[in-house]
Amino acid sequence: MLDQALSHTLNRASRSARARRAVESFPITRKVVDRFVPGETTADAVAATRRLVAGGRSVTIDVLGEDVLDLAGARAMRDAYRDLLTALAESGCAAGADVSLKLSAMGQALPGGTTIATDHAAEIADAAAALGCTLTLDMEDHTTVDSTLAIGAALRVSYPSVGNVLQTNLRRTPADIADLDGTGARIRLVKGAYREPASVALQRKAEVDHAYERAIDALMASDCYPMIATHDPAMLERAVASAVGAGRDADRWEAQMLYGVRPELEQRMIDQDVRMRVYVPFGTDWYGYFMRRLAERPANVAFFLRALARR
Numbered sequence: 001m002l003d004q005a006l007s008h009t010l011n012r013a014s015r016s017a018r019a020r021r022a023v024e025s026f027p028i029t030r031k032v033v034d035r036f037v038p039g040e041t042t043a044d045a046v047a048a049t050r051r052l053v054a055g056g057r058s059v060t061i062d063v064l065g066e067d068v069l070d071l072a073g074a075r076a077m078r079d080a081y082r083d084l085l086t087a088l089a090e091s092g093c094a095a096g097a098d099v100s101l102k103l104s105a106m107g108q109a110l111p112g113g114t115t116i117a118t119d120h121a122a123e124i125a126d127a128a129a130a131l132g133c134t135l136t137l138d139m140e141d142h143t144t145v146d147s148t149l150a151i152g153a154a155l156r157v158s159y160p161s162v163g164n165v166l167q168t169n170l171r172r173t174p175a176d177i178a179d180l181d182g183t184g185a186r187i188r189l190v191k192g193a194y195r196e197p198a199s200v201a202l203q204r205k206a207e208v209d210h211a212y213e214r215a216i217d218a219l220m221a222s223d224c225y226p227m228i229a230t231h232d233p234a235m236l237e238r239a240v241a242s243a244v245g246a247g248r249d250a251d252r253w254e255a256q257m258l259y260g261v262r263p264e265l266e267q268r269m270i271d272q273d274v275r276m277r278v279y280v281p282f283g284t285d286w287y288g289y290f291m292r293r294l295a296e297r298p299a300n301v302a303f304f305l306r307a308l309a310r311r
């Protein structure tokens, strides 16, 4: 109950400019952020990629930043992704890498935003495909789902490896999986990081978990490429069993985890021959991402406060 209230407060704070200024101004914050964000520069992201690849993981890299307010901001984000892809290629790390992007950072919410975001994402998909990389469109709050799925489908006409994300807290997700079956799309399955109203989303954790299990089975039985993105060992066990049940070889699905959350569980999955991809966020605009990670697990707040108290 207390955890739920704290999580709600942190989710609200993730959208508050005042809370942002306060959190960013704690000198210690940076040290705690380092657990979840390996750095602010492209070079930091490439260095983290090298370390992860050497440890048997692949990566999906996210340039932090969401909700750009003007066209110049959206173009700057597109350019940051192109620079990232160039840096990955120059360091010999491009093959097999994925980039994750939020369409809100590409201009989706601006007037005429669907076209602007689609064009920017297409330019990135084009640069990625030329280097042997793939692109996944992160999913944001429920008001953006129709547009994000439609943009994913439009991009797949020219770039079939563009992936979408589905959130099992949303009531619509079983129908979305049924719609995507037959497209062969790469689909990342998550529980959902955004606080959503009961009209569109399951509210109880047990319901979201149950929906996640059913969605794993549905994706494994489909012709999509399932990317099971969770730190929940029970869900990962279900995925392993479901893949076997569906006759899927180990190279026809993967597990994904966020950088720094459960490296020991990543290793356990690798030891079981599961393909493991780590989501690596980097950049100066880490506030919203960091606060959502705290909200997911209020124990992380204790970790943050302990670090503050040790100063």
Ligand SMILES: Cc1cc2nc3c(=O)[nH]c(=O)nc-3n(C[C@H](O)[C@H](O)[C@H](O)COP(=O)(O)OP(=O)(O)OC[C@H]3O[C@@H](n4cnc5c(N)ncnc54)[C@H](O)[C@@H]3O)c2cc1C
Pocket (backbone or CB within 6 Å): 137, 138, 139, 140, 165, 167, 190, 191, 192, 193, 194, 229, 230, 231, 232, 233, 256, 257, 258, 261, 262, 278, 279, 292, 293, 294, 296, 297, 300
């Ligand atoms: C690769 C990846 C990409 C994602 N992309 C999206 C996206 O596009 N859109 C979206 O809405 N959500 C996204 N998410 C976030 C997701 O929706 C969940 O909010 C998040 O993964 C927590 O849920 P869980 O499945 O890990 O399970 P939970 O039931 O929340 O957690 C299971 C266990 O994992 C550990 N754990 C979970 N979170 C944390 C944490 N922050 N810190 C420390 N330990 C933790 C705890 O031990 C917890 O008991 C993504 C997650 C991953 C792994």
